[in-house]
Amino acid sequence: MILHFQNARLIDPEALTDEPGSLTVQDGLIVSVDDDAPEGARIVDCAGRCLAPGIVDWGVKIGEPGERHKESMRSAALAAAAGGVTTIVARPDTKPAIDAPESLEFVTRRASEQPVRIRHQAALTRGREGREMVEMGFLQDAGALAFTDGVRVVENTKLLSRCMTYARGIGALIVGHPQDAGLSKGAAATSGKFASLYGLPSVTPLAERMGLERDLALVEATGVRWHADQITTAGALAVLDRARAAGLDVTAGTSIHHLTLNEFDVGDYRTFFRLTPPLRSEDDRLALVEAVAEGRIDVIGSFHTPQDEEAKRLPFEVAAPGAVGLETLLPAAMRLYHQGGVGLAQLWRAMSLNPAKRLELEGGRLAIGAPADLVLFDPDAPFILDRFALRSKSKNTPFDGARMEGRVLGTWVEGRRVFGGEDA
Amino acid sequence: MTFRARHLLGVEQLSPPEITTLLDLAESYVALNRRTVKHGDALEGLTQINLFFENSTRTQSSFELAGKRLGADVMNMAVAQSSVKKGETLIDTALTLNAMQPDLLVVRHPHSGAVNLLAEKVNCAVINAGDGRHEHPTQALLDALTIRRAKGRLHRLTVAICGDIAHSRVARSNLILLGKMENRVRLVGPATLMPSGVGELGCEVYEDMAEGLKDADVVMMLRLQKERMDGGFIPSEREYFHRWGLDAAKLALAKPDAIVMHPGPMNRGVEIDGTIADDINRSVIQDQVEMGVAVRMAVMDLLARNLRAERGAKAAGEGTYV
Numbered sequence: 001m002i003l004h005f006q007n008a009r010l011i012d013p014e015a016l017t018d019e020p021g022s023l024t025v026q027d028g029l030i031v032s033v034d035d036d037a038p039e040g041a042r043i044v045d046c047a048g049r050c051l052a053p054g055i056v057d058w059g060v061k062i063g064e065p066g067e068r069h070k071e072s073m074r075s076a077a078l079a080a081a082a083g084g085v086t087t088i089v090a091r092p093d094t095k096p097a098i099d100a101p102e103s104l105e106f107v108t109r110r111a112s113e114q115p116v117r118i119r120h121q122a123a124l125t126r127g128r129e130g131r132e133m134v135e136m137g138f139l140q141d142a143g144a145l146a147f148t149d150g151v152r153v154v155e156n157t158k159l160l161s162r163c164m165t166y167a168r169g170i171g172a173l174i175v176g177h178p179q180d181a182g183l184s185k186g187a188a189a190t191s192g193k194f195a196s197l198y199g200l201p202s203v204t205p206l207a208e209r210m211g212l213e214r215d216l217a218l219v220e221a222t223g224v225r226w227h228a229d230q231i232t233t234a235g236a237l238a239v240l241d242r243a244r245a246a247g248l249d250v251t252a253g254t255s256i257h258h259l260t261l262n263e264f265d266v267g268d269y270r271t272f273f274r275l276t277p278p279l280r281s282e283d284d285r286l287a288l289v290e291a292v293a294e295g296r297i298d299v300i301g302s303f304h305t306p307q308d309e310e311a312k313r314l315p316f317e318v319a320a321p322g323a324v325g326l327e328t329l330l331p332a333a334m335r336l337y338h339q340g341g342v343g344l345a346q347l348w349r350a351m352s353l354n355p356a357k358r359l360e361l362e363g364g365r366l367a368i369g370a371p372a373d374l375v376l377f378d379p380d381a382p383f384i385l386d387r388f389a390l391r392s393k394s395k396n397t398p399f400d401g402a403r404m405e406g407r408v409l410g411t412w413v414e415g416r417r418v419f420g421g422e423d424a
Numbered sequence: 425m426t427f428r429a430r431h432l433l434g435v436e437q438l439s440p441p442e443i444t445t446l447l448d449l450a451e452s453y454v455a456l457n458r459r460t461v462k463h464g465d466a467l468e469g470l471t472q473i474n475l476f477f478e479n480s481t482r483t484q485s486s487f488e489l490a491g492k493r494l495g496a497d498v499m500n501m502a503v504a505q506s507s508v509k510k511g512e513t514l515i516d517t518a519l520t521l522n523a524m525q526p527d528l529l530v531v532r533h534p535h536s537g538a539v540n541l542l543a544e545k546v547n548c549a550v551i552n553a554g555d556g557r558h559e560h561p562t563q564a565l566l567d568a569l570t571i572r573r574a575k576g577r578l579h580r581l582t583v584a585i586c587g588d589i590a591h592s593r594v595a596r597s598n599l600i601l602l603g604k605m606e607n608r609v610r611l612v613g614p615a616t617l618m619p620s621g622v623g624e625l626g627c628e629v630y631e632d633m634a635e636g637l638k639d640a641d642v643v644m645m646l647r648l649q650k651e652r653m654d655g656g657f658i659p660s661e662r663e664y665f666h667r668w669g670l671d672a673a674k675l676a677l678a679k680p681d682a683i684v685m686h687p688g689p690m691n692r693g694v695e696i697d698g699t700i701a702d703d704i705n706r707s708v709i710q711d712q713v714e715m716g717v718a719v720r721m722a723v724m725d726l727l728a729r730n731l732r733a734e735r736g737a738k739a740a741g742e743g744t745y746v
Contacts, residue, residue: 191620191621192620192621193621193624194621195620195621196619196620196621196622196625197625198536198558199536199537199555199556199557199558199559199593199596200536200537200556200557202620204620268537269540269541313515314513314514314541315514315535315536315537315538315556316536316537317535317536317537317556318535
């Protein structure tokens with residue numbers, strides 16, 4: 001079947017352009033850009049709305065195996081489709097952790113039945129316990145895109161160094177969570193006026209920089225391909241810039257929540273704002289937004305972390321951290337666009353092109369020959385978010401009741417429509 | 425009425441006129457408490473539950489006595505050991521209690537913000553008797569009353585709060601209340617026990633006890649928790665006492681008529697020299713305990729008035745619509 005998207009505003013993160021145009025899709029691939037509609041093509045009139053590559057959301061927690069009541073593959077996939085996410089790159093911090101080829105095969109099989117693409121990262125150490133490395137080679141052969149222990153920092157530096165050395169040998173990508181484990185232990189907030197007034201256990205923002213510096217020293221020593229999952233402080237950004245200038249094979253991401261919220265949003269101990277790492281100061285947030293615009297932060301992710309009501313209905317410091325984000329990533333990103341300073345093409349560079357490139361995936365581009373993973377959205381459509389309307393099984397979003405702009409009108413994976421009605 | 429709050433979750437929510445109203449009412453209860461017959465009827469017929477998730481003898485008995493003197497039916501629940509162990513959550517406990525139709529719920533909890541969370545789930549007036557490192561509003565109010573009686577005013581005083589500021593809800597509540605009443609607040613203690621970003625909170629920070637106490641009108645000592653004494657935050661008990669413990673020499677740097685306060689229970693020889701604590705010319709520590717009962721009576725009285733007004737309005741409203 002041939003699909004022709006006409007009258008669209010094409011967001012091209014490779015060319016960094018945002019211009020009117022059209023796009024033709026055949027057999028699941030983009031076959032032409034800005035051509036006339038071919039004979040017999042089904043026409044999708046975009047009515048001037050934005051057409052962009054589908055989002056590649058790197059760092060999504062799906063509760064399979066172990067916590068399906070929080071999020072199943074199915075519910076995650078439906079939420080993703082509704083949020084314009086065409087590729088989920090899932091985390092291995094499940095119960096049990098995805099740390100063996102057998103468990104990776106299991107989740108890969110479950111993933112293949114879903115409407116959006118779901119790919120997995122594997123744990124870096126067995127059980128994410130930081131003691132023994134996983135069978136990295138087997139896992140890589142079985143389709144693991146990268147290796148990470150999630151937010152659990154490998155404290156044993158010697159082991160981490162060996163993991164990196166081994167990974168370099170087989171060309172694997174390691175994803176680190178830059179944080180000094182000792183300093184951040186037990187923290188629920190960032191040190192400063194807010195944490196002090198509200199009496200919350202806190203961690204200095206320097207802990208992120210210290211963790212990053214340790215990891216980068218090992219990256220330099222081993223030559224491994226390395227990605228920082230979330231950079232959330234201005235101090236760490238400067239360290240990252242130096243590492244890049246020194247030529248290390250390093251990329252970095254950040255979370256949409258750290259780009260759009262700050263520590264004071266926690267307000268009266270609202271546990272949906274309890275995240276890992278904790279929300280930062282407004283100065284840090286502004287520095288991050290600037291870094292995204294300049295391309296110094298490569299990737300924006302939702303770090304979708306479903307938690308059930310019970311885990312959040314607790315005093316702030318003992319409530320489970322994390323927020324869902326698959327469906328709110330796009331409208332939250334529109335806040336950055338509407339506030340100015342970050343264009344749509346720059347946002348899509350961070351939300352689709354860069355993660356796809358770094359993970360060696362096909363999508364993330366509007367180029368001829370690329371898979372037809374697309375999202376059609378209206379960046380201006382206003383709405384008030386109702387958390388119970390989310391498709392995710394868990395409803396823990398910090399944007400509950402928030403005024404947002406940006407609605408997904410349609411999502412296509414390999415040219416198949418997975419979200420939205422017949423018309424744009 | 426100038427006191428409008430439904431709950432007392434912290435001093436943060438109180439305005440200076442509300443604080444004054446409350447302290448004025450507490451004064452009248454000080455007089456009542458000194459009589460042989462100590463009964464009022466402000467809480468007649470109301471049920472007060474003291475819900476303590478953390479052990480406390482002093483605060484709990486103070487609240488119990490305050491309630492009983494005003495005629496409330498008082499029940500104490502120590503939850504520290506029982507239901508929490510059985511896996512019941514804070515909210516379940518709150519809902520269970522709520523179903524028993526209490527009017528006043530006095531809550532202490534080891535986690536900051538827990539009392540706010542609980543207050544959202546119940547229909548009665550909630551009084552924070554200390555939540556984690558966040559607030560302990562009745563302590564700040566009783567301290568304010570003690571200061572006002574000893575100094576004749578509650579403004580333009582220099583108050584030095586000394587010791588473990590970082591882990592102290594008493595320090596936070598006092599800092600906020602004394603700031604609202606336009607006093608000069610100094611925080612004095614070792615840097616390891618000072619919260620981050622404290623400079624932005626409108627106070628002066630001193631690591632040197634001598635400088636911090638210079639010309640102070642009020643010296644407020646804080647308790648140093650036993651588990652923080654060895655190595656983690658300070659090297660040792662004796663080094664702490666040497667540098668930050670209140671003794672006669674250090675107190676001599678404050679104003680000659682400076683008063684000494686302590687929220688109790690005291691570690692004599694750790695944060696305060698025993699002879700100073702007992703010096704009736706300087707120490708108002710026993711007055712603090714006495715004011716505690718009066719302030720808690722005033723708090724519960726005012727909250728009960730608001731509760732009755734709210735229920736009365738609701739009943740009247742129901743009447744018109746039926």
